[in-house]
Amino acid sequence: MSRPKRLHPVAAVSTGLRMLKEAFFPLVILLVFGGGESGSWALFELIAVPVIILLLIGYGILDWFRFTYWIEEGELRIESGIFIRKKRYIRFERIHSLDTSEGIPQRLFGLVKMKVETAGSSGEQAEATLTAITKNEAGHITEIFNDVKRGGKVPSAIRFETDRLQNFQEEKVEKDRRVFQQSFKELFIMALTSGGVGVVFSGGLALFGQFEELIPYNRLFVGVEQFINGSFVFISIIVVFVLLFAYLAATAGILLKYAYFTVTKSEGKIIISRGLFEKRQLTIPLEKIQALRITENIIRQSLGYASVYVEYAGGSILDKESSQIMLFPLIKKEQIQVLTEQFIPEYKIDVEINPVPPRSFRRYLFRVSIIMIPITAVFSFFFRPVGFLSILLLPIGAIWAYLCYRAAGWNISGNQLQLRSRVLSKQTMIFQKKKIQAVYSEVSPFQKRTRLASISATVTSGAGPRTGKVIDLEAADSERITDWFA
Amino acid sequence: MAPQKFISEKALKVWRLTGLFVSLISWAVSAGTIFLIVFFDWPRWIIAGIILLALVFTYADIYLVPLIRWKRWRYDVRESEIEIQSGLFVIRRTLVPMVRVQHVDTRQGPLLRKYGLASVQISTAATIHEIPALDLYEADKLRRYISAMASVVEEDV
Structure with a gap:
């Protein structure tokens, strides 16, 4: 006492x-x-x-x-x-x-x-x-x-x-035998390729709102010579600089937040600490880890990098950050297996992903086009001269659909299920059977005709249920996954 | 293998009644729109379209949707897992292992009570699954069975 x-x-x-x-x-x-x-x-x-x-x-x-x-x-x-x-x-x-x-x-x-x-x-x-x-x-x-x-x-x-x-x-x-430390170079790449882009976008939008009175939008569409209007160029330069500054500020913010990112394993617990000015330390008991998530956005994917998160059953709903935990902020893809093995050996990363069949590409394409075609039609019709630019959305949409199709896949090895898909970033969810709360399989009439199905699995996390999903895989494969789970 | 057990046939009645209420609302909205059309002197053919739409919705709400839903709804409670199938257009099958079940509730709204029905809600750490409209006796039996089976294997999340 x-x-x-x-x-x-x-x-x-x-x-x-x-x-x-x-x-x-x-x-x-x-x-x-x-x-x-x-x-x-x-x-x-x-x-x-x-x-x-x-x-x-x-x-x-x-x-x-x-x-x-x-x-x-x-x-x-x-x-x-x-x-x-x-x-x-x-x-x-x-x-x-x-x-x-x-x-x-x-x-x-x-x-x-x-x-x-x-x-x-x-x-x-x-x-x-x-x-x-x-x-x-x-x-x-x-x-x-x-x-x-x-x-x-x-x-x-x-x-x-x-x-x-x-x-x-x-x-x-x-x-403490096992330690992972995020190298500065990779941290820097991560800061450059992460949310900063979003900040630039939203910041840019807000700024354009602010400058609405200054920039003669209406006149812009009248003629090309207006483009070289002196004040417009001047303002654009300012805007670009402000955006660049916002981007750098965001990057610096991320650098500060994740500086000295260190993961240590000790006695069945993973300890993550980070931060330059505000140090944070987080302790995760291994048995509370519900699933592993690997995320690759397009830029990072092309550089061969990925981020690894753990879904964790602790934390509170209010503090979202503590339930979606970065285990490795940015590592080379081929390193994931080696590193995860040291910290959470249960999870096997390098397994062969069974892709979805080629015939489901049509469905991926279809889903994108029912969004893109109406948008393109509306823009091309109502904003006649400039709106035709929206036709560019069609090839972009097709590429996007293809990337989504290529990303989709699944794997079962032992008691582990991997579901991979892409919305914007490629996301791989890795589940252990004993942590999955429920498995859903869905078949729409169109899927039934082409013998396809969709499958998803849900685990719990501090911020509510987390789901991994694969759309349009072979119906037989979907059946196999449900049988594995049952 | 798809789940075999159907939910109570009385569910069809309950859903049709609910459908009736929904379509009454859609009629009220249609009446309001027709009033506006007459008031502002918009083209009259819109009225015909609205009435047609309302008729189609009424048919769907009261007859078609409850019927299909009822036919699709199946469930199976086995020793080690619960399987639920539902859906109107997309057929969804849900598999919940018994060990994951945290608690089971039975619920009864006024409509369900009138027909002696209850729905069973199965909660896991992350998800809630519902078997709607079982006979009260059946629902109670199911609740007891699931909670007994679920407590056999206790595992911490």
């Missing part, structure tokens, strides 16, 4: 900052748009804003003051709440994982933020967060957690000997 303890005072600052961040936009709106020029309003602003900020800081301090935690009878007990007291007792056996992260306030004082996750699919109530505790303290809680997981009991007397803790950490380092 230990005495109730408070978090490190930094927690108060951290809570206050968080509240301030949430209140930031309302405050700005109040300041910028609320004002008239009249003196009384200005005076109100002068008083209200500092008062609100003080209140928030006060709240942070009170919240910190009223938050206590201790360990008693194999439970982590937390009492919190300023007016309404919340007591949360979490049994160590029930704890799924302990995740630590370090934000900037925590790093300044050598502290960590610890998130306690239980098997709660019930979402927010199932977890607790210790906003700022010393590393010793975190190590101590982890130690108890590990003891309990090893089938030991919670030590009745809790000691806080730092040397013991250090021993423990050294011990741990010795046991």
Whole structure:
């Protein structure tokens, strides 16, 4: 049994900052748009804003003051709440994982933020967060957690000997045999080829919205000479630069977020840590892994790279990031087998994928064309001169359909099922039979005529069900997969 | 091998009744549209089209769709797995291993209650599967059977 303890005072600052961040936009709106020029309003602003900020800081301090935690009878007990007291007792056996992260306030004082996750699919109530505790303290809680997981009991007397803790950490380092570290070069490629593109697009759209009044869209369509309109060129250059900047910023953001990406395996657990400014550490018990997902977007695929994710039954619905976990952010395709083997040996990656039969290509083509042809028709008809450009969509659509068709395939080896398909990125789901929750097979009348079928399998994950699907495989193969599962 | 057991024949009645309500709504919408057409003096042939469409929908909602749905709906609860077949156009077969079942519910809405029916909902860690409209006795029996079978092999997710 230990005495109730408070978090490190930094927690108060951290809570206050968080509240301030949430209140930031309302405050700005109040300041910028609320004002008239009249003196009384200005005076109100002068008083209200500092008062609100003080209140928030006060709240942070009170919240910190009223938050206590201790360990008693194999439970982590937390009492919190300023007016309404919340007591949360979490049994160590029930704890799924302990995740630590370090934000900037925590790093300044050598502290960590610890998130306690239980098997709660019930979402927010199932977890607790210790906003700022010393590393010793975190190590101590982890130690108890590990003891309990090893089938030991919670030590009745809790000691806080730092040397013991250090021993423990050294011990741990010795046991950590397998380590994967994302190389900087690959991290850089990943940052360049990832979401940044999306940012560019959305940023671009937003900007074009902003410049609508400046760019004479209407005149653009009148004649070609307008294209060389000086102001237009000038604005385009600005836009291109802004987009480039947004792209670089996004890339830098990803670099920071995934810097020092390290995966370590230790005692049936996988520990992933990453981040330059905000360090995050995530612990995944091996048996909670539901499936493996390999994703290749077109650019990465052409460079021979892929990303590997694990679908994980922990985490909460609210925190999507913790349930869709990158195991290897970007690795060469031929390395996947070797690396996965070291961390999750159950999963076999290099197996021969049975493709879907050639006759299903027609169906892939058909599905794309019922989207593309009407779009092309509408654009060509209504936006006569420029709209004809949309005819380009047809060959693009055909290529896309072909890529989707080529990607589709399946494999069964032992107790493992692989389903591969493409929507935009090529996605391979690798299931173990004992983790699959349900298998669906679908046959439409058209598929029946050509003896084709679609198959999908679903596993659970922290963010809800995850499904892998193959469309238009041989009906006999679909049957084989259901028979394998039954 | 496709599942063999049919759901209760009374389901057909329940679905037809539901279909009736749906088609009443579609008639109300049609009436509103016809009023607008008359009011704004749009071409009258649209009215004929709307009435035809409403008739087709009514036929489908009350007769055709429930019939096909009922014919398609099959289920089999075996010792180690549950198989469900459903669908109107696309036939979907679902296979759920008994060990994956987390809990079973029976549910009864007012319509189902009136006909002495209940639906069985089977939940796994990720998915929910429904067998709609079984006789109440059958549904209860099924629920007990599945929960007994499911608890035989307990496995943590």
